[in-house]
């Protein structure tokens with residue numbers, strides 16, 4: 001029997017696999033997605049994504065569908081048992097991505113919308129109820145894989161395989177890839193509840209209640225839906241915590257103001273792990289298969305979507321022959337330090353919250369309150385780090401997020417990414433020279449002096465004393481400089497030694 005052939009096989013159709021399939025499908029790449037379950041994962045997981053991810057949804061054409069199912073968070077506060085603020089993160093209406101800084105959402109609804117978008121892409125084949133069973137070959141020409149579904153076992157061949165198969169990643173295991181352990185491991189009960197009367201009496205901000213009696217997370221999610229997470233203390237049995245009567249007890253203080261209906265519940269161990277290598281031959285790991293983090297920063301899913309964005313254009317460039325194979329090695333170089341920084345932030349937040357010893361909690365409170373007073377309330381945690389190294393140039397502004405201009409207000413507003421072409425973009429003042437330039441692949445040209453959306457980038461260029469930016473398909477800045485300088489740097493970056 002000859003194996004079915006694809007350019008890319010994606011194992012796992014969670015948010016990472018779906019985001020990757022959507023982008024590969026937009027690029028017309030012959031993609032197979034293999035997913036063992038019949039439907040999206042039903043239990044409570046992600047509740048937050050950030051502006052950069054909303055911009056990804058926009059470019060996948062689903063932002064308008066998702067937006068009504070989200071809500072802004074307003075603020076995110078860590079409070080001690082007395083209600084004093086230890087840490088505070090504000091929310092911004094405008095970010096460089098052209099969206100609000102944070103959105104609260106319902107993961108299964110988002111995943112369904114994403115899957116509907118993938119289903120419209122003719123180059124993507126989806127096989128649900130089908131499992132990755134074995135990696136038969138991982139060689140210079142591609143991979144051969146055995147998959148098992150309702151019709152029995154079959155073999156498929158692909159030029160690349162992307163393991164988006166979650167934390168337990170059977171593909172990562174088949175490759176024997178070890179994980180670095182950040183040594184954080186705490187059991188928590190996670191509950192979603194629906195507020196019968198809308199929940200107006202509940203807080204409308206995110207809270208980490210750092211009470212050593214019972215560390216608790218509270219989050220407004222999609223409209224009408226709320227999230228609670230309760231730390232499971234030593235000696236408490238996870239199964240007993242999952243009983244409805246116990247959950248009712250835990251929710252009792254909140255239920256006094258609002259009638260709550262339990263929607264979903266689960267127990268997780270929150271931990272921090274990162275695969276030691278993200279590429280083995282023709283196989284690459286993405287999303288939870290490559291890294292896992294406690295949810296306190298709300299960045300696990302976001303990181304998987306960033307992986308997908310980083311990989312998709314590189315796979316497309318390698319498959320088309322516009323880039324050398326070694327471009328794929330830049331994926332881990334760029335993404336791993338970014339993710340590690342976020343894991344460390346999430347663990348820092350987790351250690352603040354998961355303090356059970358009353359004396360340690362009192363010392364934490366003293367230190368953090370004094371620290372806040374000394375820094376005038378500024379959070380001691382930097383925003384998301386820029387990317388660097390890998391397939392970025394060593395030119396100015398490399399690794400920054402390219403700003404997206406927004407014109408107008410509210411529902412009538414228009415955003416630059418909807419008007420500008422996908423793919424690489426030169427956005428600068430030397431548009432005529434950029435049109436004549438010998439680029440190593442197709443580059444859209446935006447004259448920021450004339451384009452209605454050009455002002456944000458013109459301001460960035462002015463601040464840096466530069467004339468033009470080259471923006472990558474994932475909307476990170478490749479570098480700033482003249483068209484010729486950028487074209488030469490891009491040619492080198494696409495064929496790393």
Ligand SMILES: Cc1cc2nc3c(=O)[nH]c(=O)nc-3n(C[C@H](O)[C@H](O)[C@H](O)COP(=O)(O)OP(=O)(O)OC[C@H]3O[C@@H](n4cnc5c(N)ncnc54)[C@H](O)[C@@H]3O)c2cc1C
Pocket residue numbers: 011012013014015016017034035036037041044045046047048049130131132133164165166167169170190268286287288289295297298299300301302303304
């Ligand atoms: C309580 C909690 C709260 C969280 N909150 C946030 C948050 O607010 N913001 C945020 O960004 N992230 C958050 N996260 C993290 C986020 O949910 C995950 O990072 C994200 O779901 C990972 O997506 P993924 O696609 O990489 O993996 P998964 O969603 O796990 O998908 C993997 C897929 O692979 C499939 N699969 C596995 N084995 C096979 C096989 N052999 N063959 C075929 N298919 C297979 C699985 O069925 C699954 O569908 C939270 C997580 C938890 C637990």
